[in-house]
Amino acid sequence: MATAEETPAFGRPINPHASALAHEWRRLTRAATAVALFTAPAFFLILYDTNNVSLVWSLLITAIAVIMFRGLVEVVVRKLIPSPSLYGAEESLKADDIVARRRYWFWRTKFRRLPVYIAFILLLLVFAQVLFAFAGISAPFFHPFQGLRQIFPPDTLPQLGLIFIQLPLLFFVNFAIFFGPFLFFAVRQIRGYEPGDASWGVKIDDVRGQAEAKEEITRVITLWQSGEEFEKAGGKRERGLLFLGAPGTGKTMISKAIATNFNCPFVTIPGSGFAGMFIGMDAITVQFLAHKARRLAKKWGGQCIVFIDEIDAVGTRRQQLGPSAVGSEPASIHDFCFFGPNGSLTPTGDLVIESRAWRERLFAQRGDAARTGYATFMDRATERIRRFYPGFGMGGAGGMALNQLLVVMDGIDEPPMVRKFVTNRVNTFLDAMFLVPRKLGPIPLRLRPPRPRQEQIYFIGACNVPITVLDPALTRPGRMGRHIWFRTPTKDDRLDILDLYINKVDHEPDLDTPRRRDELARITNGYSPSMIEQCCSMALTIAHSEGRRRFGWEDIVEAMTTVESGTAQNIEYIQEETRAVAIHEAGHAAAGHVYLEKDVLSTRLSIRKRGGSLGHYQSMEKDERFSHFRSYVMGELIMTLGAMAAEQVFYGENSQGVSGDVFAATATAASMVGIWAMGPDPVTIDKLDVDENADEVLRRLERIGSTIMNRATGGGGIFNDNPLGAVLGDRDKRRAAAQILGQAYVSAYALMATNREPLERIADTLIGRKEMHGDEVVDLLNSVELRRPEIDLMDDSTWPKV
Numbered sequence: 001m002a003t004a005e006e007t008p009a010f011g012r013p014i015n016p017h018a019s020a021l022a023h024e025w026r027r028l029t030r031a032a033t034a035v036a037l038f039t040a041p042a043f044f045l046i047l048y049d050t051n052n053v054s055l056v057w058s059l060l061i062t063a064i065a066v067i068m069f070r071g072l073v074e075v076v077v078r079k080l081i082p083s084p085s086l087y088g089a090e091e092s093l094k095a096d097d098i099v100a101r102r103r104y105w106f107w108r109t110k111f112r113r114l115p116v117y118i119a120f121i122l123l124l125l126v127f128a129q130v131l132f133a134f135a136g137i138s139a140p141f142f143h144p145f146q147g148l149r150q151i152f153p154p155d156t157l158p159q160l161g162l163i164f165i166q167l168p169l170l171f172f173v174n175f176a177i178f179f180g181p182f183l184f185f186a187v188r189q190i191r192g193y194e195p196g197d198a199s200w201g202v203k204i205d206d207v208r209g210q211a212e213a214k215e216e217i218t219r220v221i222t223l224w225q226s227g228e229e230f231e232k233a234g235g236k237r238e239r240g241l242l243f244l245g246a247p248g249t250g251k252t253m254i255s256k257a258i259a260t261n262f263n264c265p266f267v268t269i270p271g272s273g274f275a276g277m278f279i280g281m282d283a284i285t286v287q288f289l290a291h292k293a294r295r296l297a298k299k300w301g302g303q304c305i306v307f308i309d310e311i312d313a314v315g316t317r318r319q320q321l322g323p324s325a326v327g328s329e330p331a332s333i334h335d336f337c338f339f340g341p342n343g344s345l346t347p348t349g350d351l352v353i354e355s356r357a358w359r360e361r362l363f364a365q366r367g368d369a370a371r372t373g374y375a376t377f378m379d380r381a382t383e384r385i386r387r388f389y390p391g392f393g394m395g396g397a398g399g400m401a402l403n404q405l406l407v408v409m410d411g412i413d414e415p416p417m418v419r420k421f422v423t424n425r426v427n428t429f430l431d432a433m434f435l436v437p438r439k440l441g442p443i444p445l446r447l448r449p450p451r452p453r454q455e456q457i458y459f460i461g462a463c464n465v466p467i468t469v470l471d472p473a474l475t476r477p478g479r480m481g482r483h484i485w486f487r488t489p490t491k492d493d494r495l496d497i498l499d500l501y502i503n504k505v506d507h508e509p510d511l512d513t514p515r516r517r518d519e520l521a522r523i524t525n526g527y528s529p530s531m532i533e534q535c536c537s538m539a540l541t542i543a544h545s546e547g548r549r550r551f552g553w554e555d556i557v558e559a560m561t562t563v564e565s566g567t568a569q570n571i572e573y574i575q576e577e578t579r580a581v582a583i584h585e586a587g588h589a590a591a592g593h594v595y596l597e598k599d600v601l602s603t604r605l606s607i608r609k610r611g612g613s614l615g616h617y618q619s620m621e622k623d624e625r626f627s628h629f630r631s632y633v634m635g636e637l638i639m640t641l642g643a644m645a646a647e648q649v650f651y652g653e654n655s656q657g658v659s660g661d662v663f664a665a666t667a668t669a670a671s672m673v674g675i676w677a678m679g680p681d682p683v684t685i686d687k688l689d690v691d692e693n694a695d696e697v698l699r700r701l702e703r704i705g706s707t708i709m710n711r712a713t714g715g716g717g718i719f720n721d722n723p724l725g726a727v728l729g730d731r732d733k734r735r736a737a738a739q740i741l742g743q744a745y746v747s748a749y750a751l752m753a754t755n756r757e758p759l760e761r762i763a764d765t766l767i768g769r770k771e772m773h774g775d776e777v778v779d780l781l782n783s784v785e786l787r788r789p790e791i792d793l794m795d796d797s798t799w800p801k802v
Contacts, residue, residue: 019093025081032070070434071103072111095438099431102427102432105428186282186284187285189272190285203260204218208497209489213250220241224237225262225264244466244484245485246360248530249528251462258460259307264305269309271308271463272313275401282314286405294453297455303456317469337663337668351640353618359526362488427447501529501532506549507556508553523560534563538562539551542555573609579767583643584615584657585605585607586763587642589781590646592635592642595639596632596635602778604616604772604777605771634744637669640661640664641661641708641748644658644708646759648801649759650752652801662709669740670737672740674724674730680701680743702735703742709728746791751786759784
């Protein structure tokens with residue numbers, strides 16, 4: 001088995017001139033020490049014999065003078081002779097060079113500061129003489145204490161001492177009064193949990209629909225807790241994890257499972273907790289977070305996990321780095337047509353198609369608003385201060401928090417700061433005194449270099465924004481370098497989630513069959529795990545309100561529609577309007593079933609009024625797709641206009657209910673022409689050879705499309721604020737978009753005219769049922785045997801009247 005071996009040291013050999021210079025330096029320093037020692041007796045005799053200084057003071061002053069002389073020689077010689085390069089030299093030369101450099105730096109600093117100290121003392125003496133002159137007191141220049149005794153008698157010294165003690169204390173008290181509340185509300189959001197302190201009742205198995213993410217997280221955290229063998233084999237544990245995904249996909253839930261199930265301390269803080277009103281407060285919050293994590297790690301075996309929710313509040317890319325170089329995903333129709341809480345394609349809320357892009361937009365819309373972390377009255381006080389002092393404070397931006405957080409992530413492996421400082425100062429002082437050797441035999445006479453902290457602090461961040469929004473310094477390897485994506489629940493994911501929550505409540509055996517479970521997974525498109533849990537609980541509530549102990553299919557369907565669209569309004573349409581709404585929704589369903597048969601599955605058909613919609617049709621993509629070909633987009637466009645075509649076939653005119661449909665159809669056609677490079681293609685809807693009649697056909701299609709387009713864009717709206725407005729403002733692109741709309745509408749009209757009787761059967765069934773779900777809708781559409789029409793554009797009956 002292959003094992004990681006230690007890499008041998010390598011490098012170029014030392015320059016012989018540098019080696020010779022290093023040896024000469026060693027001899028020179030020894031000679032300088034000898035000169036200092038030989039001259040010391042003469043200096044001692046001058047002090048002791050000539051100036052009658054006491055023996056103890058003479059010895060002490062002589063020792064200080066010898067050491068200072070030796071330090072002065074070190075500084076002067078280092079200025080005159082260059083230091084040798086010891087790359088690849090022997091260890092003894094390196095050790096001597098380290099000592100010599102410490103000595104040089106120590107004495108260089110002291111001799112540089114000496115004139116400053118002397119000048120400062122003279123300035124104080126001059127200031128004392130000026131003070132004495134104003135007070136009418138005479139005192140010797142070099143004995144100012146005689147004058148101070150007259151100003152401050154000895155009996156006042158205790159009071160002065162108390163004043164000097166109180167001044168710094170009062171400063172800190174004022175600081176605490178002013179800044180304390182802001183620091184308190186920031187620090188209180190840092191919550192630490194030791195093993196056994198709390199249980200959220202969440203197990204790893206309770207996190208459903210994210211199998212790949214769960215497996216990856218379990219693998220990494222297992223290494224965090226017991227990765228000694230992994231490190232011995234040459235591996236390196238990840239420092240941090242970054243959870244990426246839309247709100248409601250399980251990021252916070254899996255963090256609770258980690259805190260509940262892994263036997264190590266867990267510290268949490270929201271990203272908004274780093275926000276501070278004043279500059280520097282956010283950095284203090286980060287330091288307190290690091291201190292708390294280290295303390296818990298030291299208590300519990302050296303490990304602690306820090307979870308930062310909504311880390312994008314503090315980790316957004318810094319402005320000086322510029323915008324992200326990574327391009328965004330291609331535009332989706334849901335970027336322009338996304339209405340209401342359910343993300344309808346139309347403003348009227350009656351047309352929903354589940355896709356990956358739709359789910360991402362829907363879940364992103366459900367994200368919580370940004371919070372400051374302070375109490376409401378603190379937010380109001382902050383806002384009032386900013387009104388009087390524009391630009392005051394940080395505005396909650398947390399400008400220094402990111403920098404400090406990066407320092408903390410890198411500094412976890414550093415030695416303790418105090419121990420490192422003491423070791424450096426003590427060893428430097430002993431080296432600079434020239435008297436204390438590095439070793440006395442085998443016994444070292446220097447403090448050992450401090451080891452890095454043994455505590456391992458691991459970081460987990462969660463955010464709802466794309467990774468390109470975050471600062472690259474935060475997401476690089478060594479910090480939060482392992483990125484785990486949480487996808488919005490697909491049909492298979494929802495089936496997994498349903499298996500968890502539906503089995504926790506009493507239900508009818510019919511809901512345990514694979515067919516019903518699959519049907520439930522299909523009709524819960526766009527549901528988050530919490531919504532599925534709510535539906536199961538609400539279904540049981542409905543059953544109990546009717547005296548039943550278990551809920552069935554009708555109960556959970558009613559619960560789902562209530563959660564999605566609100567409680568159904570008990571409004572009876574007049575007979576004509578009921579049939580018109582049924583015809584409208586049947587047009588959508590028939591067009592989707594025929595032109596998107598291979599890609600889309602119908603999930604819901606209703607004429608019950610919920611919210612602002614008189615009825616609605618919902619469908620979902622059969623497979624998870626990231627892009628679509630023109631044929632799919634064209635089929636989606638035909639489905640959107642199917643309701644308008646159905647009204648034209650049955651009534652010879654359309655109602656106001658098609659306003660949302662043509663609005664979405666115009667946006668789709670403009671996107672096809674201006675964003676997706678999809679132009680009109682008459683071959684897709686007829687078998688006519690290109691001849692002299694082709695231009696006339698295109699003109700007729702354009703007239704129909706222009707009529708529809710004008711109805712959709714007459715008020716401007718969103719088309720004035722995004723790229724679609726530029727497309728529709730360009731003459732050629734507008735013509736191409738109009739031709740696409742004409743093609744789609746002609747196809748939808750031909751379908752409705754060919755299948756008039758099946759459409760009536762769909763509408764009649766819907767009028768009787770009011771609302772249908774899942775297999776009921778699919779079975780109904782299959783039973784009426786809809787036929788795809790053969791379109792002859794040379795036949796005048798093919799062309800609708802708009």
